[in-house]
Amino acid sequence: MEQLTNNSIIWAAGENSGDYLASRVLPAVAASRPNLKMEGIGGNRMIQDGLDPWFHASELSVRGYLEVIRHLPRILKIRREMMRRTVQLRPAAYIGVDAPDFNLSIEEKVRASGIPVVHMVAPAVWAWRPQRIHQIKRAVDHLLLIFPFEEKIFKEAGIPSTYIGHPLAEIIPMVPDTEGARRKLNIAAQGAVIAILPGSRKDEIRWCAPAFFGAASLLLKQEPRTRFIVPGADEQRKKEILEVLNRFPDVEDNTVLLDGKSHLAMEAADAILVASGTATLEAALYKKPLVVGYAMPALSAMLILSKGQTKWISLPNILAQKTLVPECVQMFCSPEILSSHLLHALEPKRQEYLKEVFSEMHETLLRPTAQLATEAIDQVLKR
Known part of the structure; x- marks a missing residue:
């Protein structure tokens, strides 16, 4: 078998969330x-941290069955x-970050050729497609x-693994500074402040934003x-959001549209209206x-829901194993x-209850993520 060159590590992270999670670990590994x-593949954060990009993570940012077919x-x-x-x-290792539909088939071939494979963010076999655990066992060394x-x-499945905590739990403060965030955004609120996050993909904005801004108008x-x-996740998403927002002039008159800064928006808010995804966990960590x-x-919905293994789609509810949020x-x-x-x-009662529950959730997810991930990757490289 060919020797590994040992002069590089290949990363493959798709979408904003994968780029964000990987950026918390890549600098420590480097x-x-x-x-x-x-x-390899990464987004702006990973590139800023020193990744030499073969492709940009945004090129893999597609959701749903029908939408994937087009791309x-x-x-x-x-x-x-x-x-x-x-x-x-022949790199020292291949590190796939989330994006299992994209990464697992690559990882199978790469590992079969003798290259060590680490996968960060386990495919959610507990939520849907449980049979995928067999492919994971073939494709991944660690x-x-x-969560x-x-x-x-994964221990019961015989797949070596390490719980590294959720990187977001280290970044997001245990006690959010709501007033400080509002000052940074120059928001002098007389009433409630609501953050609206209709998604970071074009199709999410197309399908979710009209209902979200319609709800804001009724409110x-x-x-x-x-x-x-x-x-807005980037200039293109911001433009797409604005096109929908223009249809709701009453909401537009009372809205601050931001360039990114989603965490600051959540910290400044009294409540959050959000599309499903990592942002639901971010909202919970901001209490x-x-x-x-x-x-x-x-x-697309029919096909996805038919394969579901859990009653919930949002991470706070899945972690709690009960309906905490609608x-x-x-x-x-x-x-x-x-x-x-x-x-x-x-x-107020609702706010106090969730603040307590989400604080406990935050504690369970808080670990020295970069250190634990780097130690696990080092052990794979030494083998």
Whole structure:
């Protein structure tokens, strides 16, 4: 078998969330192995941390079955190129970050060629497609887990793994500075402040934003002093959000549209209306009441929900194994239903209850993530 060149580590992170999570670990790995070059797929944060990008993470940012089909030729081309270059380069290791549909098939081939494979953020076999655990066992030398309950699942499956905590739990303060965040955003609120996060993908904004801003419009009729904060993931997403927001002039007049700064928006808010995804956990870690809304094409939803293994789609509910926050999916993602839940989220008793529950959740996710991940990766490299 060919020798490893041992002069690089290949990373593959898709979407904003993967880029964010990997950026918490990549600098520590690079510092522990200064002789190794970090290259592969990543977003702006990983690139800032020293990744030499072969492709940008945004090129893998696609959701749903029907949406993936439209972009499939491009994604398959990137995947083939990743396989070819990695096997040819013979790096010290391949580190896949989330994006299991993209990464696992690459990891299988890479590992079969003798290159060590680490996968950060375990595929959610506890939520859907449990049969995927067999592919994980073939594809991965070591898993880096970000949720504590996953340890038992993968230990029983005989897959080496390490619980590294969730990187967000280290970044987000245990006690948010709401007033300080409002000062930074120059928001002098007389009424409630609500952060609206309709998603970081084009299709999410298309399907979720109209209902979200419709809910904001209904809320203004009952609470006219309410202010809204809307972060856009990048200039393109901001433009797409603004196109929807223009259809709701009453909401637009009471909205601050931000360039990024989603964490500052959450910290400044009294409540958060958010599309499903990592942002639901971020909202919980900021100890804010949240309402989860999500909509997509009907066929995509049918296919995804038919494979589901859990009652919930949002991370706070999955971690708690009960319905802590409302989830308004598909036909229930309507302005009327969302605005009703937002009013409930603003009630003081509701806020105090969730603050206590989310503080306990934060403690369970808090670990020295970069250190634990680097130690686990080092052990794989030594083997």
